[in-house]
Amino acid sequence: MMSTSNSIYDIIIIGCGPAGIAAGLELQNCSSIPKFLILEARDRVGGRAYTDTHTFKSGEPIDLGARWIHHYRPENPLAVHHTPSDKDQFLHHFFHGSNTGFYDIDGSLLSETLLNEAEKFVDDLCENMKEYSLDNDDISMLDIIRDKYEKIQDEQMRRLVEMNLAYIEHYEASNLDQLSVKSYLKSDDGIETCDLTLPIGLGTFIQQIVERNPLPIQLNTIVTNTDIPSDKNEPIRITTKDNRHYLTKYVLITIPLGCLKASSIQFTPPLPDWKQNAIDQMGFGLLNKIFIQYPSTFWDETFDYLFIASNSFRFFVCHPHDHILVAFVCGDFARKLEQQTDEEIVEQIIQCLKPIYPKIPKPIKWLVTRWSCDPLAYGAYSNFKVGATHETSRELARECYDNRIHWAGEHTNYGGTIGCVDSAFQSGQREAKRVYDKLNILLRE
The missing domain is CATH 3.90.660.10 (Polyamine Oxidase; Chain A, domain 2)
Incomplete structure (x- = not known):
C-alpha cells in the first residue's frame, strides 16, 4: 500500500474554493501552525468563483460563477481582503x-x-x-x-x-x-442588500488572496475515498483518483453540496443517516x-x-x-x-x-x-427547498465520525448567510477554529 508521504497531517482540507481558502488562511494565522494541506480537484483555485479573461479579447473580465460580493459591509469576511477602488460598483x-x-x-x-x-x-x-x-x-x-x-x-x-x-x-x-x-x-x-461588483472580477479577487497568502495547495487532485478507522487514534486515509494516499488526523470537507448529493466522495463506513438526510434535504439550485x-x-x-x-x-x-x-x-x-x-x-x-x-x-x-x-459542482449554490431549514444547514455543518470529519461551504453556514461567497468564507473560518482548538487539546494531553 503506497502512501504519498509517510507523514501524518494534522488536517487535510478537501476543496480550494472560498471555504477551503478561508480555512487555510485561518490555520496559517494560528500561533503554532498545524501541518495542513489543501487538495483541489480543479487545475485552479476558487471553485465556483472563476473569472475568465481569455475568451473575449477585451479588458472585460467575465465571472462565470459568483460575480458579486453580497452583503458588503465591514463585518463581511471578504472586506479585509478588498482595497476599495473608484471602479467598484455598489448595487442596493x-x-x-x-x-x-x-x-x-x-x-x-x-x-x-x-x-x-x-x-x-x-x-x-x-x-x-x-x-x-x-x-x-x-x-x-x-x-x-x-x-x-x-x-x-x-x-x-x-x-x-x-x-x-x-x-x-x-x-x-x-x-x-x-x-x-x-x-x-x-x-x-x-x-440589507449591498452587492459589490469588482472591476477585476470576483474570481480574480479570490485568486489574488491566495497569491498574497501562499497556502499548501495541491491542484488536479480528485479525492475519491475517505476511510475512517474505528480506532480514533489511527489516522484517516484519503485516496485520490490517481491512487495517491494521504494520512491525516482531521479532514475538512468543503466540496459543493451538488457533489455531496452526487456522492462524489465515498465514505467508509458510510455517512451517518442524519448527515445523508441533511444532504438530501437541502436545496441546490x-x-x-x-x-x-x-x-x-x-x-x-x-x-x-x-x-x-x-x-x-x-x-x-x-x-x-x-x-x-x-x-x-x-x-x-x-x-x-x-x-x-x-x-x-x-x-x-x-x-x-x-x-x-x-x-x-x-x-x-x-x-x-x-x-x-460540471462534475466538480453539479449546480450553482444552495437554497432552502421545501422542508429545509436553518437546522438542515446546521446538520450539514455538524462533525461526524468521532468529530474527526468537519464540514464547511456556503451550504453549511447556519446562523449566517447561505449560498454566497461570504457564506463559504465564514464557514471555512468557523471550522478551522474548531479543528485548531481540538489539535491544541491533543497537544496538551
Missing part, C-alpha cells in the same frame, strides 16, 4: 434606476405606471409569504401565492408579475414551486450565464441592465464597452437549456431581442456556462 436594489431598460415581448417600452403596479402586486404576494405561520407544514412559495396569481386577468400584467417573481427565482437559483415558504428571506440573515459579444453596441449605452417581460430570457447585464450582453437563466429553464447546443441557445436569445432591436447584428463570440454538467 436590483429593480430600480434609470440605468435599466424595461421591455415587453413585443419590443414596446414598459411604462413606469405598469411597472409600479406589478411591483406593488408582487410586494403583496411576498407579504403573504412572510406572514405564513411557522406552525404550519412547510409548502412552496408558489403554493402560497397561486390563488392570487391565477386571478390576474390581464396577460401583460401577468408577464410583469412573473418577471418580478423571477427575480426571487434567480436569486435562489430555483423555481418558486421548489422553494420553502417558511425560509423566505432566510438566506440573507436579515442583512442552478444559475447559468450566456455571454454574447456583438460587433457593436446596438442597445442604449447608458443601460446597466435590460429586463424583458418574457417567459424565457428575462434578465440581461450590459457591458457596452465590450459589446457584450449577459443573459441570466435559472432553475428548470436553465436545466433544459443545458441539453441544447450553444448555437441553439444563442439563436433563441437573438429571437427574444429582435422585437426590441430589429437591426440586431450577428454575434461574433459567445460563452455558455453549464454548472450542473
Whole structure:
C-alpha cells in the first residue's frame, strides 16, 4: 500500500474554493501552525468563483460563477481582503434606476405606471409569504401565492408579475414551486442588500488572496475515498483518483453540496443517516450565464441592465464597452437549456431581442456556462427547498465520525448567510477554529 508521504497531517482540507481558502488562511494565522494541506480537484483555485479573461479579447473580465460580493459591509469576511477602488460598483436594489431598460415581448417600452403596479402586486404576494405561520407544514412559495396569481386577468400584467417573481427565482437559483415558504428571506440573515461588483472580477479577487497568502495547495487532485478507522487514534486515509494516499488526523470537507448529493466522495463506513438526510434535504439550485459579444453596441449605452417581460430570457447585464450582453437563466429553464447546443441557445436569445432591436447584428463570440454538467459542482449554490431549514444547514455543518470529519461551504453556514461567497468564507473560518482548538487539546494531553 503506497502512501504519498509517510507523514501524518494534522488536517487535510478537501476543496480550494472560498471555504477551503478561508480555512487555510485561518490555520496559517494560528500561533503554532498545524501541518495542513489543501487538495483541489480543479487545475485552479476558487471553485465556483472563476473569472475568465481569455475568451473575449477585451479588458472585460467575465465571472462565470459568483460575480458579486453580497452583503458588503465591514463585518463581511471578504472586506479585509478588498482595497476599495473608484471602479467598484455598489448595487442596493436590483429593480430600480434609470440605468435599466424595461421591455415587453413585443419590443414596446414598459411604462413606469405598469411597472409600479406589478411591483406593488408582487410586494403583496411576498407579504403573504412572510406572514405564513411557522406552525404550519412547510409548502412552496408558489403554493402560497397561486390563488392570487391565477386571478390576474390581464396577460401583460401577468408577464410583469412573473418577471418580478423571477427575480426571487434567480436569486435562489430555483423555481418558486421548489422553494420553502417558511425560509423566505432566510438566506440573507436579515442583512440589507449591498452587492459589490469588482472591476477585476470576483474570481480574480479570490485568486489574488491566495497569491498574497501562499497556502499548501495541491491542484488536479480528485479525492475519491475517505476511510475512517474505528480506532480514533489511527489516522484517516484519503485516496485520490490517481491512487495517491494521504494520512491525516482531521479532514475538512468543503466540496459543493451538488457533489455531496452526487456522492462524489465515498465514505467508509458510510455517512451517518442524519448527515445523508441533511444532504438530501437541502436545496441546490442552478444559475447559468450566456455571454454574447456583438460587433457593436446596438442597445442604449447608458443601460446597466435590460429586463424583458418574457417567459424565457428575462434578465440581461450590459457591458457596452465590450459589446457584450449577459443573459441570466435559472432553475428548470436553465436545466433544459443545458441539453441544447450553444448555437441553439444563442439563436433563441437573438429571437427574444429582435422585437426590441430589429437591426440586431450577428454575434461574433459567445460563452455558455453549464454548472450542473460540471462534475466538480453539479449546480450553482444552495437554497432552502421545501422542508429545509436553518437546522438542515446546521446538520450539514455538524462533525461526524468521532468529530474527526468537519464540514464547511456556503451550504453549511447556519446562523449566517447561505449560498454566497461570504457564506463559504465564514464557514471555512468557523471550522478551522474548531479543528485548531481540538489539535491544541491533543497537544496538551
